[in-house]
Amino acid sequence: MRDDEPRAVTTICHALQEQIQRGLLPPGEKLPAERQLSELFGTTRITLREALVQLEAQGLIYREERRGWFVSPPRLAYDLNSRSHFHAMVAAQGREPQTQMLSARLQPASASICQRLQLPALSSVIQICRARRIDRRPVLYVEHYLKPEYFPGILDCDLDQSLTELYAERYGVHYGQVTFDLLPTALHAEAAAALKVSLGTPGLCIARVNHDREGRLIDCDLEYWRHDAIHVSAVMRDR
Numbered sequence: 001m002r003d004d005e006p007r008a009v010t011t012i013c014h015a016l017q018e019q020i021q022r023g024l025l026p027p028g029e030k031l032p033a034e035r036q037l038s039e040l041f042g043t044t045r046i047t048l049r050e051a052l053v054q055l056e057a058q059g060l061i062y063r064e065e066r067r068g069w070f071v072s073p074p075r076l077a078y079d080l081n082s083r084s085h086f087h088a089m090v091a092a093q094g095r096e097p098q099t100q101m102l103s104a105r106l107q108p109a110s111a112s113i114c115q116r117l118q119l120p121a122l123s124s125v126i127q128i129c130r131a132r133r134i135d136r137r138p139v140l141y142v143e144h145y146l147k148p149e150y151f152p153g154i155l156d157c158d159l160d161q162s163l164t165e166l167y168a169e170r171y172g173v174h175y176g177q178v179t180f181d182l183l184p185t186a187l188h189a190e191a192a193a194a195l196k197v198s199l200g201t202p203g204l205c206i207a208r209v210n211h212d213r214e215g216r217l218i219d220c221d222l223e224y225w226r227h228d229a230i231h232v233s234a235v236m237r238d239r
Contacts, residue, residue, distance in 0.1 A: 012041050012051035020060055020071055027073040028135070031061065034069075057202075059228035064138075064196040072228050076134060078206075080180055080234040085164035090134055098133040101159040102194065106148060113145050116209055116220045124148060128159055131194040139229035141187075141194040146219040150212075176213040182206055182232065191224040202227045 019025045031037065038048045052069060055061045063069045076093060090097035109117070109125040117125065125145045132140040144163060146154065151171060159166075167173040187195065187203040195201075206223040 008041075008043055008047050009051045009054065012037075012043065012048060013054055015041070016051070016055060017060060025071045027071050028137075029071045030067075031069040031071070056228075062226065062228055065198060067196070073135060073137065075231040076139075076229060078230040078232045080232065083175065085162045086132055086140070087162050096135050098136065099160050099162075100131045100133075102129040102131055104128045104155050104159055106155070109145065113220070116207070117145065117147060118217055119147075126151065126154065128163075129190065129194075130159070134229070138195045139226050141191040141224045143222045143224075144219060145221075147217070150216070150218050173218060174213050175210055176215065177211040179209040180206060184227070185224070187224055195224075195226055197226070204230070204232075206232075 016025070016031075025031070032040070034045055034048055034052070037052075038045050041048065052061065052063075056063065059072055059075070061069050062072050076090060076095065078089070082089065084092065086099070087097045105127060106124055107127050109119055109123045111121075113119070113125060114121060114123055117123075119125070126148050128144040128146070130142050130144070131138060132142065150173060151167075154166070154170075157166060157170065164175065167175075183205045185203050185205045186200045187197060189199055191203065192199045192201055195203075204225045204227055206221075206225065208221040208223065209217070210219050210221070212218050
């Protein structure tokens with residue numbers, strides 16, 4: 001294969017895609033090193049990398065910093081109408097969920113968080129940052145912003161667990177209305193580090209603003225997902 005042939009990248013993409021679709025490269029399988037692949041296809045690292053990036057954009061493979069390229073697992077079905085929390089949603093689809101608390105503190109709210117939570121300027125919020133995995137793969141970095149008056153003492157709790165369950169069991173708070181905003185984005189430094197990807201890697205930001213069943217605006221979440229990790233859906237029903 002000569003790199004001056006415009007079909008070089010397409011040929012590599014088709015070859016790897018066929019191996020993946022036929023199960024010869026199963027989900028989670030690590031691909032050979034780029035040097036080995038470039039030798040296999042008789043091409044340069046630059047041409048090979050272009051092919052790998054195209055497959056990554058299609059969601060067929062993904063890379064982790066300092067670890068290499070892997071075959072992507074099936075996407076998680078993310079139903080906007082579901083009241084299920086992360087652990088229950090993942091487990092219900094036969095996958096293994098994990099949550100790691102990264103930081104938790106009381107801090108001044110940014111202007112955007114003040115706006116989302118309808119707070120006056122210079123208000124304080126509780127920020128909880130967590131990394132979440134599916135089948136040991138990092139897929140989600142989430143920032144939770146809580147109104148402190150509704151959750152006294154929460155910083156002393158185990159924050160690796162489901163906040164939905166913690167709210168209900170400790171505070172008697174249950175989610176009511178939820179508003180979603182979805183925005184394709186480039187992952188910022190904290191999200192990229194938590195997901196073990198390069199700064200600026202494409203992602204999907206899902207912003208959730210949550211009310212409880214009494215109509216009080218209680219918190220908001222900023223979820224930063226790997227772009228290939230979820231399939232978002234919603235069903236609209238006649239009223």
